[in-house]
Amino acid sequence: MKSYEFIEASLSDGIALIELNRPAQYNALNRTMVREIVDAVESFDRNEEVRVIVLTGKGRAFSAGADIDEMAGDDPVRLELLNQFADWDRLSFIKKPIIGAVKGYVFGGGFELALNCDLLIAASGTEFSFPEVNLGVMPGAGGTQRLTKIVGRTKALEWLWSGSRIHAETAIQHGLINRIVSPELLMEETMKMAKQIAVQAPLAIRLIKDSVNKAVDYSLYEGMQYERKNFYLLFASEDQKEGMTAFIEKRKPDFKGR
Amino acid sequence: MYETITYLINNGAAWITLNRPNTLNAFVSKMNQEITHAIKTASASDEVRAIVITGAGRGFCSGQDLSEVDEHMDHGEVLRKHYGPMIKQIYQCEKPIIAAVNGVAAGAGFSLALACDFRLMSDRASFLNAFVHIGLIPDSGNSYFLTRLVGEARALEISVLGEKIKAEQALSLGLATKVFPADHFEAEVQQFTERIASMPTKAVGLIKRTIKAAGNTSFQDYLEEEAQGQRIAGLTKDHREGVQAFIEKRKPVFVGK
Missing domain, CATH: 3.90.226.10 (2-enoyl-CoA Hydratase; Chain A, domain 1)
Structure with a gap:
């Protein structure tokens, strides 16, 4: 350090x-x-x-x-x-x-x-x-x-x-x-x-922050469009697959930040 | 170092004695400031595990010195600048504060006693909510504490009728913790103070904190305050000592940490 x-x-x-x-x-x-x-x-x-x-x-x-x-x-x-x-x-x-x-x-x-x-x-x-x-x-x-x-x-x-x-x-x-x-x-x-x-999925945490910050500067319409893109983007992550699979399998997810 | 009070530390207790006996220890702004300072000092001092406030001479405190009051006085500002900070300092203090009411406590002197955690009274002492007799309202936290102590109806009677409350009556109203005969009042106060000063001081402070929360927050917030308080108490030396003493069937020796 x-x-x-x-x-x-x-x-x-x-x-x-x-x-x-x-x-x-x-x-x-x-x-x-x-x-x-x-x-x-x-x-x-x-x-x-x-x-x-x-x-x-x-x-x-x-x-x-x-x-x-x-x-x-x-x-x-x-x-x-x-x-x-x-x-x-x-x-x-x-x-x-x-x-x-x-x-x-x-x-x-x-x-x-x-x-x-x-x-x-x-x-x-x-x-x-x-x-x-x-x-x-x-x-x-x-x-x-x-x-x-x-x-x-x-x-x-x-x-x-x-x-x-x-x-x-x-x-x-x-x-x-x-x-x-x-x-x-x-x-x-x-x-x-x-x-x-x-312990949450880091990418979700990250894009939530990104989207919430946009709510301060953007119009509601633009903010909604921005949120949607981030939502779609998370479906490209391994953690989304892990999160949803764990939910279906009734176990705790193990998020990797990928 | 103080002009209107004396401040003494003895056996783990800080003794604040109001020292204007010729006026039955009436308040002047200097005395507000000095009490505020003394409470602050005692709160921060590691060796202090109990605080006693008492009066020199015959009286405890006769309230505002009326010779300081003139027609130009802004009563609201006097409270904001002098009495408010003093009462706030007492209210925020997490060490046990004992009012040793040796004689009359009138007006803001009554308020001062109300702001403390315990009120020990001499059987010759009395309370008087005198404000109404000069066309004023009880101040210095008076109604806040009085209402919590005796309920709204009693608080209203005491404040509007402004009748003298003798020690025995104060005891039955729940305004006094204990009443002692005037002859051995000092010895009894000493003994009570020593008992309080040998308690687990941190836990006592947390009990004060939690009881305040009980009166001022929602049940949900109170439960959280309680959990945090117990977490803190659970980390103290005195908690370990208490448990150990219980197991060993002996009296615990608390150090206040």
């Missing part, structure tokens, strides 16, 4: 784990760290042994946001040339399921990173927030877009304008997160969910 400066990456039983590793800074994201996260996610996405990717933070917080010191002196030209958000864009091309296990503070860039996950499990007491407005700026890594797609413009504007903290209970009511669990069991419960997905 490649070693990184600001994150830790490991793999066990088909489940890849990426841990943000700047606990003393509540895992504040600097540019190198974002690149490391994206590199790790991409390499797991290409690794045939990996079926699910889990993303979490070491210490008390998932991530308290971007490293402000790093950007305080930036100007528009430098930002344009730096094109840092291109790294974030790469996260949207990941084909495998990403489960975020979040806790403590999920703020700013940390919240945007969480919104890039497919499923989110939060420890009770977790707080989400976009505090950028308090610094005279706004989210730049997809926050205004992804949040709005999930909760609608009414709540998105309220939260983005006020910078207020969104408690896990509120987040779950608005469909931002999937589950709230006891803090002590965050990783255990996350891994259980990861394992449930890891």
Whole structure:
């Protein structure tokens, strides 16, 4: 496994784990760290042994946001040339399921990173927030877009304008997160969910993600056509034969990802 | 380090003593902040396995210091800024909190006692939901806790009539855990605290968590909360010690982990 400066990456039983590793800074994201996260996610996405990717933070917080010191002196030209958000864009091309296990503070860039996950499990007491407005700026890594797609413009504007903290209970009511669990069991419960997905046919999991993502951007008509093609495509897989044969033979399927 | 309270750790218990005896320990915003801070500190401290809140002098707490109230005061903001955070800190605390009600607990002082897990009362102590007498409503979590303790009908009587509730009456209403004679109140509180502080602290915290869930979630969610709580408790040293002691027919020695 490649070693990184600001994150830790490991793999066990088909489940890849990426841990943000700047606990003393509540895992504040600097540019190198974002690149490391994206590199790790991409390499797991290409690794045939990996079926699910889990993303979490070491210490008390998932991530308290971007490293402000790093950007305080930036100007528009430098930002344009730096094109840092291109790294974030790469996260949207990941084909495998990403489960975020979040806790403590999920703020700013940390919240945007969480919104890039497919499923989110939060420890009770977790707080989400976009505090950028308090610094005279706004989210730049997809926050205004992804949040709005999930909760609608009414709540998105309220939260983005006020910078207020969104408690896990509120987040779950608005469909931002999937589950709230006891803090002590965050990783255990996350891994259980990861394992449930890891035993499914990987190609089906993959094309479901692909199709659901299209529902965000496409018209219903185009989305339906797209879904149909993916459905047909799965009938070219060995796992479809295995799945249906196992069902008829009343046994558990053994999916190979082919 | 504190001005309006004292904070002391003794035998695994944190003692928070409201210390404005000349006013029967009336609340000023500084006292809200200091209690909040003390509860936070005790919650995070590994050596603390029980928290006691009591009052110096004759009273437990007489509620808001009315000399701080003027016509420009925004009562809602005072609650949001000072009382709310204090009560929330108590509510979120997963260590057992004992209110040692040594004397009168009136207004927000009554609310403070209600927010605790146990209310030990001196037979000379009393509760008074005094808010209505100055044209206000019970605050600082008062109606939330009171309703859960005695039901809506009783809560309404206590809050609207605003009558003094003596210790014995508090006991029969279920508002007091125990009542002790004033003469040996301190010794009894000490003994009760030591008992609580020697319990399996993590399990006690999880019991608090589960009981809160029981009042605030659906049955389905409650069952899940219970399963997670038992999973966590099942991993503690104290659980192993409890089982081992049972097998060996001896008293368990819990360490709170």
